[in-house]
Amino acid sequence: MTKLEVNGQEHDVASAPDTPLLWVLRDELGLTGTKYGCGKAVCGACTVLLDGAPTRSCVIPLSALGSRAVTTIEGVDSEVAGAVRQAWIELEVAQCGYCQSGQIVGAIALLRDNPAPNDEDIDNALDGNLCRCATYARIRRAVHRAAELLA
Amino acid sequence: MSIARLTRREFLRHGLGASGGLLLGIRLGAAPAAGDSAGAAPFTPDAFVRIGADDSVTVIVKHIEFGQGTFTGLPTLVAEELGCAWSQVRAKGAPADPSRYANLNWGGSQGTGGSSSMNNAYTQMRRAGATARAMLVAAAARAWQVKPGDITVADGIVRHTASGRAARFGELAALAAHEPVPKNVTLKDPSEFVFIGHDLPRLDIPAKADGSAVYTQDLRLPGMLTALVAHPPRFGARVASIDDGPARALPGVKAVVELPSGVAVVARDFWTAKKAREALVVEWDESRAFRQGTEDILADFRARAAQPGLVARRDGDADAALADAAQVLEADYEFPYLAHATMEPMNCIARHDGDACELWYGVQGQSLDLGNLSRALELPPEKITLNMLYAGGSFGRRSNASSDYVVEAARIAAALPGTPVKLVWTREDDMRAGAWRPLNLHRLRAGLDADGGISAWYHRIVGQSILAGLPKPPPADKVDHTCVEGASSLPYAIPNLSVESHQPSLPIPVLWWRSVGHTHTAFSTECFLDELAHAAGRDPLALRRELLVDDPRRLGVLELAAAKAGWGEPLEARRGRGIAVHYAFKTWVAEVAEVSMLDDGDYRVDRVVVAVDCGLVVNPGIVRAQMEGGVGYALSALRGEAVTLVDGLVQEDNFDTYPLLRLSQMPRIEVHLVASQEPPTGVGEPGVPPLAPAVANAIFDACGERVRRLPLRRVARA
Ligand code: FES
Ligand code: FES
Secondary structure, three states: OEEEEEOOEEEEEOOOOOOEHHHHHHHHOOOOOOOOOOOOOOOOOOEEEEOOEEEEOOOOEHHHOOOOEEEOOOOOOOHHHHHHHHHHHHOOOOOOOOOHHHHHHHHHHHHHHOOOOOHHHHHHHHOOOOOOOOOHHHHHHHHHHHHHHHO | OOHHHOOHHHHHHHHHOOOHHHHHHHHOOEEOOOOOOOOOOOEOOOOOEEEOOOOOEEEEEOOOOOOOOHHHHHHHHHHHHHOOOHHHEEEEEOOOOHHHHOOOOOOOOOOOOOOOHHHHHHHHHHHHHHHHHHHHHHHHHHHHOOOHHHEEEEOOEEEEOOOOEEEEHHHHHHHHOOOOOOOOOOOOOHHHOOOOOOOOOOOOOHHHOOOOOOEHHHOOOOOOEEEEEEOOOOOOOEEEEEEOHHHHOOOOEEEEEEEOOEEEEEEOOHHHHHHHHHHOEEEEEOOOOOOOOHHHHHHHHHHHHOOOOEEEEEEOOHHHHHHHOOEEEEEEEEEOEEOOOOOOOOEEEEEEOOOOEEEEEOOOOHHHHHHHHHHHHOOOHHHEEEEEOEOOOOOOOOOOOOOHHHHHHHHHHHHOOOOOEEEEOOHHHHHHOOOEEOOEEEEEEEEEOOOOOEEEEEEEEEEOOOHHHOOOOOOOOOOOHHHHOOOOOOOOOOOEEEEEEEOOOOOOOEOOOOOOOHHHHHHHHHHHHHHHHHHOOOOHHHHHHHHOOOOHHHHHHHHHHHHHHOOOOOOOOOEEEEEEEEEEOOEEEEEEEEEEEOHHHOEEEEEEEEEEEOOOOOOHHHHHHHHHHHHHHHHHHHHHOOEOEEOOEEOOOOOOOOOOOOHHHOOEEEEEEOOOOOOOOOOOOOOOOOHHHHHHHHHHHHHOOOOOEOOOOOOOOO
8 A cells, every 4th residue: 555645635545556646546546637648758648746746647656656745637726726727618728628637737837836927938838738639729828818817 | 688699708707607507507518428318308309309307408419529519519509499598508429329310411320520510410400409499389388378479489488478478498398298299390590590600618618627528538337447458560460379377467457358459458457457468478470461661652652653543533635735735843742641649549448248238438430330349249230339428539530440449349348248348548559550541642743835824734642542441342443532532623724634543452551530631632732733833933822813713612711811811921031921722521721821941940830821611600619729720730740740660560659759749839820710601511620631731832932942741840941
């Protein structure tokens, strides 16, 4: 058993220590909002916050987490998260939606550290989050809109 | 102010604010799971509408939702004629039942594709709404002893103004169920539309903004196991022997199953199955494996292009006109295999109970899958139940000629009767499986007469037939229209024109990829026309104008895009502008691209102006989103995508080697919609074809280099 804090709750998880966090979340804890896209940290679909820092959960094994707290799309509930979600709904960003948990978690981390990002800041923060439906123009607008809502 | 007049933002403010009803509608908008019962709705006038005692209007949507908007667009049509409030509407995926849910553009076959959802269902869904409305009115008239003609329906209230009586749908639902279903219903005049043509909020959006939308990858059934399959490294290889001892010894591994397509490892969860697959020792019989590389295939295609092919179109005498031409131009264009690379890799859940099989996945081609499953499982189609879930993209991949991953999941489940099994393809499995956009070689030749007029056009296309992979393929000596579509229908007035097709057979599975043949024909034809314009000293827009005779809708989008883009206005050095227009899936799209050449041969697409004529626009926001997505999808392929083979081995199997478009590479996109009262047509695919030729023509404009081999990662002359 490994101790793991997810979305403010302590869990004793039984997954093997080499299991990537993504699969602990999905298969053991039933938190399926975090998605599998590539399994090698090259798409961003699996982005979660580790002690607040956006992290690719598909490549970090359970054994490497230590005492860091995990926040997933299901657990983001800050004011910033509310604004991001509202902007995402207003601008109808999602198409298939599969990448969007990762995009939203990434956007929340960006806006928490930088409440008024410019286009370059957005590129730097989210360029690793692929969207096959190419909703990028709306992602960009939605980040700006969320910043506006928070201002 | 009626709800229909609200902007989207006002909608949301109301929806998320005081109005509990609207909040409910938005929150519960779309339930992806299939089934046509919709709980125990008291009023089920037909296959498409369910009205509940709680006033809910559930629309059974026969087309899958994978981002293109069917779960909003089709319910919009029902709601328009029914007279409900948008907050009452929910969407639910239809079961597989071609007798009720066929695609009306495809005969009796059920499925989603060819950007046909709105086009085929437009009248059908409106009739469904009008039928339910007529029955609610009839029930109210009977209950209130008034004339049906004096009753109005709006915002979900059935009203008799003279007597002051009114009722909600839920109150009338049980009564309406006893009314006879009318044979004829009157549909609204378009001037009366309150929903169609407006930006209704998409029903699937809220669940996609908080992680709660359920995809196949997310569904967990009681007792479910996860399967991964070890596939052969080369097409045509087979299992020779298996040593599954080390895999079976791992804790949590439940079964190893040999399949025609490989060896499945079934375990309690994904990670266990993945480790077990790595522990599996499989020897492959590669005696019949395909061992060519991309360069071998291209060399063979080039040789074929020197020979006449199947005739797809012949006007006049292109050979004679070429012989007489003052100037002859020639160009070869090469297009790689492309992966759909949906963000959600292919996956499927199946449970086999001995004499029946139930599956849960992003069902796109119901009739195809039912046929393939029925043959593979030796079960009648009635014993197979397909539950449609949200899909994390498709772009054609899930409308699946061989039902590859679906049949694979069902076969594994058949080996473990009673146990639900989720087959998961890793990204690598997904990309290596084939089902790619076919590699293509195009050879074009044209003659200009002494005045610069185009006297001859010769076009030979070499590429695998997609239809040849269907369960019932057409004869091999017939032109597969998906190989030549967009080329054989070249719209330009050229007197001598010849289009031919070579359809070599290879053991590499190929499939339709977002706009199918148009992905390559639009490129070669619109780039070659640009070459001819320059050779003749003509402006590419002016030349197109001149050659488009009796083609008002194509000209319409061309002129609109050119005007909005500022065609002809000067640009700075190392910048260029290009134009292309194409007709696909009954929709016309023109695009103007502006590019900048960067250092080291890199380039950036700064701006794309899109003009689209898709007939009546049902939801402008969704049309815009699909054009934006189509531009991004096409640009992604142009900039970097290619699946290649070396010695039969796939070289690109994840996003580190198969680069997708990124946020920083997305151009500014402006979408202009042509106002039209023609029937609505597709928007999922038609935004794709004009983009790559528009960009390639812009690159020529910027630096004088012609793009003839895709992808274009670097520009040599920049
Ligand atoms: S699944 Fe982790 S980055 Fe792609
Ligand atoms: S919305 Fe489909 S992958 Fe981003």
